[in-house]
Amino acid sequence: MLALRLTRAARLAVQLRRLLVASASAGTGFLLLCALGHALTHPDAPGASSLRLAWCAAPLAATVYLAVAVARADPGTRPRPGLSAIGLGPGRLMAVSAATTALSAALGSVAALLGFLYLRGDLTGAPVDGAVSGVLALGQRLPAPAVVTLLALVPAAASAAVALTLRPRDPRPAPSAGSRRYGRFGAYGWGAARETFGAYGRYGARLASASASASAPASASASASASASASAQPAGGRPAGAAQADPSGALLTQASDTRPPATTDGDGSARDATGPAPATPRAHTSLLPWGIAVLTAGLAVETYAGDTATRDAAPSAGVLLGWALATLGLALAGPGLTHLCGRLLQAVRPGALRLLAGRVLMEESHRIGRPLGVVCAVASAAYAAAALHDADATDFGPLSVIGAVVVAGCTVATLLTAAVEAKHARTDTTDALLRLGAPPTTLRAAAALRAGALLAVFGPLTLVVAQLASLPLAR
Numbered sequence: 001m002l003a004l005r006l007t008r009a010a011r012l013a014v015q016l017r018r019l020l021v022a023s024a025s026a027g028t029g030f031l032l033l034c035a036l037g038h039a040l041t042h043p044d045a046p047g048a049s050s051l052r053l054a055w056c057a058a059p060l061a062a063t064v065y066l067a068v069a070v071a072r073a074d075p076g077t078r079p080r081p082g083l084s085a086i087g088l089g090p091g092r093l094m095a096v097s098a099a100t101t102a103l104s105a106a107l108g109s110v111a112a113l114l115g116f117l118y119l120r121g122d123l124t125g126a127p128v129d130g131a132v133s134g135v136l137a138l139g140q141r142l143p144a145p146a147v148v149t150l151l152a153l154v155p156a157a158a159s160a161a162v163a164l165t166l167r168p169r170d171p172r173p174a175p176s177a178g179s180r181r182y183g184r185f186g187a188y189g190w191g192a193a194r195e196t197f198g199a200y201g202r203y204g205a206r207l208a209s210a211s212a213s214a215s216a217p218a219s220a221s222a223s224a225s226a227s228a229s230a231s232a233q234p235a236g237g238r239p240a241g242a243a244q245a246d247p248s249g250a251l252l253t254q255a256s257d258t259r260p261p262a263t264t265d266g267d268g269s270a271r272d273a274t275g276p277a278p279a280t281p282r283a284h285t286s287l288l289p290w291g292i293a294v295l296t297a298g299l300a301v302e303t304y305a306g307d308t309a310t311r312d313a314a315p316s317a318g319v320l321l322g323w324a325l326a327t328l329g330l331a332l333a334g335p336g337l338t339h340l341c342g343r344l345l346q347a348v349r350p351g352a353l354r355l356l357a358g359r360v361l362m363e364e365s366h367r368i369g370r371p372l373g374v375v376c377a378v379a380s381a382a383y384a385a386a387a388l389h390d391a392d393a394t395d396f397g398p399l400s401v402i403g404a405v406v407v408a409g410c411t412v413a414t415l416l417t418a419a420v421e422a423k424h425a426r427t428d429t430t431d432a433l434l435r436l437g438a439p440p441t442t443l444r445a446a447a448a449l450r451a452g453a454l455l456a457v458f459g460p461l462t463l464v465v466a467q468l469a470s471l472p473l474a475r
Helices: 002-008 012-041 046-055 057-072 090-120 131-135 144-165 216-232 288-308 317-345 352-363 365-392 398-425 427-435 440-474
Strands: 243-245 251-254
Touching (some): 012 046, 012 057, 012 090, 046 317, 057 144, 131 398, 352 365, 427 440
């Protein structure tokens, strides 16, 4: 009920994005039903039916990807202060997002079923003649369990992906309570403080009191007098590196003002009192080598599958696997390439405009990098398919067009959604720049510069990948 109320009270932009999810789910569900109809019409060709069903994985993955992006950009299901008090914590909001996504995808699946039944003539009594009549299983009864399973696949996968992506995470770092800490040579045990190299031999670091047989009252009075003298001495009066001694003359420890306090691992109870440690910046280029490796493996698999396939045969499962690996590689390499675009914009004595555009690209590379990589992969596949069509003069058919429209539309819509989410994330920064006197034309020029830099990097990459992918298919 809460998901329905949030769906009704959402803004127009949010409703349009959910409508895109429903449309993509309808297209994917219709392709799945067509694969079922082909299997019922051609029972003697299970391999071709299985291949059609396998190719439905591409629009299914694109639909799930779009659903996750729409759920992340939904402002109505973001955690806010005070919502946990009324039972709307992060876990409950995650469940609401998953239920809303399942509702939108289920609406699309129902639309796909109605469209399929309309083409079969079950609703009007007159089936539609044309190129899709061979996959409608005309004159045959549709198995209800198979229909329900195929139509429930998109809502289940989309809601599960949303729940996995928006699951509550603990912002605190994991405690390293079970790890062995190594200190100086011979220091055996599980000490709370980590010792650095050379800490044992540092002057005054490990000097203990020589008067171990002193009485407790004497020690208490010595510590009281030492604390009183320390409080009476003004700040900065004792030089750095001075040592403290008890009344008996024994050296206790080095009291240096310049040494930072010791830090401990685990719960961080003895951290610096000046504030929390600065967060380590995320390494967006760490997955770039892996992405290049996966992309190379995908092109190799596609080349091998294209060489072993016959000329008049449809693209095999090996070609699908190669394209899937290439898409995964470009998605992994996308954040790193976007981060490098930001660094290149700031190279060679940058001005304020280039510096602003480059820093924004580096900061938002984790948001728009993967959608850019997926769009690059889809554009490469479209170019390779167009080259194959020109070389063989073959017709793709209406189902191939529907699948291509679903995949391309979902990837472009995901990129636009990620761009809008990134724009909303830096709203405070933009407002601060405007308050400081930055003209709006500068911000628009920085946005145009970012778009040009991304196009200059991802455009040639798309052409290179498309050429390499189309070479084995055109032979």
